[in-house]
Amino acid sequence: MFSPQKKFIFYLVLGTIFFVPIFSQASWSQNQIFFVDPVYDLYGRNKIEAQLLKTTNRFYFYADKQWYQNFNQKSELDNRLYNLSSNFEYKTYPILTGLFGDEDKPGVDNDSRLVIILEPLKGEFGGYVRIIDKYPSFTAGESNEGQIIYLNSDSILKPEPETLNYQLAHEFTHLITLNQKPDAEVWFYELISEVAAKIIGFNTEAITKQRAQNLLYFTSIKLTEWANNDKDYAKVYLLGLYLQEQFSGQLFSEALKYPSESGLVSLEEALKKHQTNFENVFLNWLIANIVNDCSLGKQYCYQDPALKGYSVIAYSYYLPTQSQSSLSVTDSIKILEAKWQKIIGGSGIMKLKFTIPEETPIYKIPYIVESIDGKKTIGFLDFTATNIQEIYVNDMGTKNKAIYFIPFIGLNGDDGRIYYYSWQASNLESTKQQEEEILQALLKKIEELKKQVALLQARLAMQKTYQNNPSCAVFSRDLYYGMNSDEVKCLQRFLANLGPEIYPEGLVTGYYGPLTQAAVQRYQALKGIITTGYFGPLTRAKVNQEL
DSSP states (O other): OOTTTOEEEEEEEEEEEEEOOOOOSSSOOOOEEOOOOOBBBBBBBBBEEEEEEOOOOOOOEEEEEHHHHHHHHHHHHHHHHHHHHIIIIIIIIHHHHHHOOOOOOOBBBBBBEEEEEOOOOOTOOEEEEEEOOOOOOOTTTTOOOOOEEEEEGGGGTTTTTTTHHHHHHHHHHHHHHHHHSSTTTTHHHHHHEEEHHHHHOOHHHHHHHHHHHHTTTOOOOETOOOOSHHHHHHHHHHHHHHHHHOOTTTHHHHHHSSSSSOOHHHHHHHHHHTTHHHHHHHHHHHHHHOOGGGGGOGGGOOGGGGTHHHHHHHOEEEOSSSTTEEEEEEEEOHHHHHHHEEEEEEOOEEEEEEEEEETOOOOOEHHHHHHTTTTTTEEEEESSSSEEEEEEEEETTTTTTEEEOBBBOOOOSTOOOEEEEEEEEOOSSSHHHHHHHHHHHHHHHHHHHHEEEHHHHHHHHHHHHHOOOOOOOOOSSOBBBTOHHHHHHHHHHHHHHTTTTTOOSOOOBBBHHHEEEEEEEHHHHHHTTTOOOOHHHHHHHHHHHHO
16 A cells, blocks of 8 residues: 555556656646646646546546647547446446455545546557545645546547547556555556456457557567566567456456465466466467467467467578578577577478576477478477477478477576577488487487486375375485385385386385395386395485485
């Protein structure tokens, strides 16, 4: 909440916060002076005289007097204001407050109406919000001006009347989110405000197409950076639309009401209720902006018909078609940043090799192969077990024309730090070389998969062992042939849980006999330890490490 001891006006102009002097009067009159921000005012003014046009159950409608006197479609304006007010009272207000909670209601002399001012704004601005707290230090006769929403007067008679409903819903949502979660990040406020009109059910086709166009040529995206430009609004609009389609507007309600001022933490917690997490959802959204094909999975497309066929333009690299041609790139990336990148060219079999330094927290890179006829297929490179991964794409130049990939760092890493990664694309020289490299790559992949399977089996075995007997959580001493103890039972349970390949008999007797000794030897062979059958420091350390 905003402290009443601080004398300021809180401006949220399409997501940007400004502090300006206060002006207030005791009551609303037919003509009133309002402070405005010269950055957004079409003429660079810092205050205007406004004329009261209409009073409704929810609003005082004012208009810049200079603009209104020169406006020659006053009857049509009256109709638009009537429709705007009706939509707000019967749709916007009950739906948004019912889903998100109440807005702050300081009011004026116990009057809870909002003030709407039609002001000529510079073309790129649709509106902004000013919230004024109550100030006990005001002199006699002064009071606060309540909550003021400024709308661009040029929008009032646009051919798409829904634009005005969108803008009012957007700004009113700011009043709610600032009341519910006053210290969250700007991008989080804007994300919820951008999706508000869609949640209400207004026709958002025009704004959806505009937002998509604004993001079309941006090849990288960093969610938490906010420069208050078209790209920023495009990214949160499309992400908000995607989240609304995948999880419904209830997700935003859950995030808004979660007891944390961090929008990122709040979204992460809300997504847990849907058995997923923010990184996975964000990565799927990044893929959807490339493939946008529901046949590949609901998570890889937009359902809004206004985005049918939409795909962002990735940053392109060209690999010459000559044999032995290669291309090497080292690039940088920050936390919560992603890049849409693409390789075109090449011929025959293209080898693509990624190297991720140990300190760079990239754990998964999606890649997309695009065929000549535009069909896309999705794959993933997993860097959890190794920092080098390779893929081979056949028929480049004949059946396939491009490979997309999306480097992305999620929540792990240091905010503001620059991380690096590199990749190399190359045409293989000959059929023999192609076959040999592919064979070696497949053998390497098989070995990696075997290690991962073994690791998962060991972890599962330890989990089962611990669940059956919590005292088996760690092995603290050596075990050997001839012993009889509860700790030997723990070892036997662990070996049995690894499966019949390690301990086919699966007996849990507490006696360290020949069957247990043989099972330990098999486990030691799997882990590259000398197969003595003695459960000593090396074997014990390996098991405890997997715990």
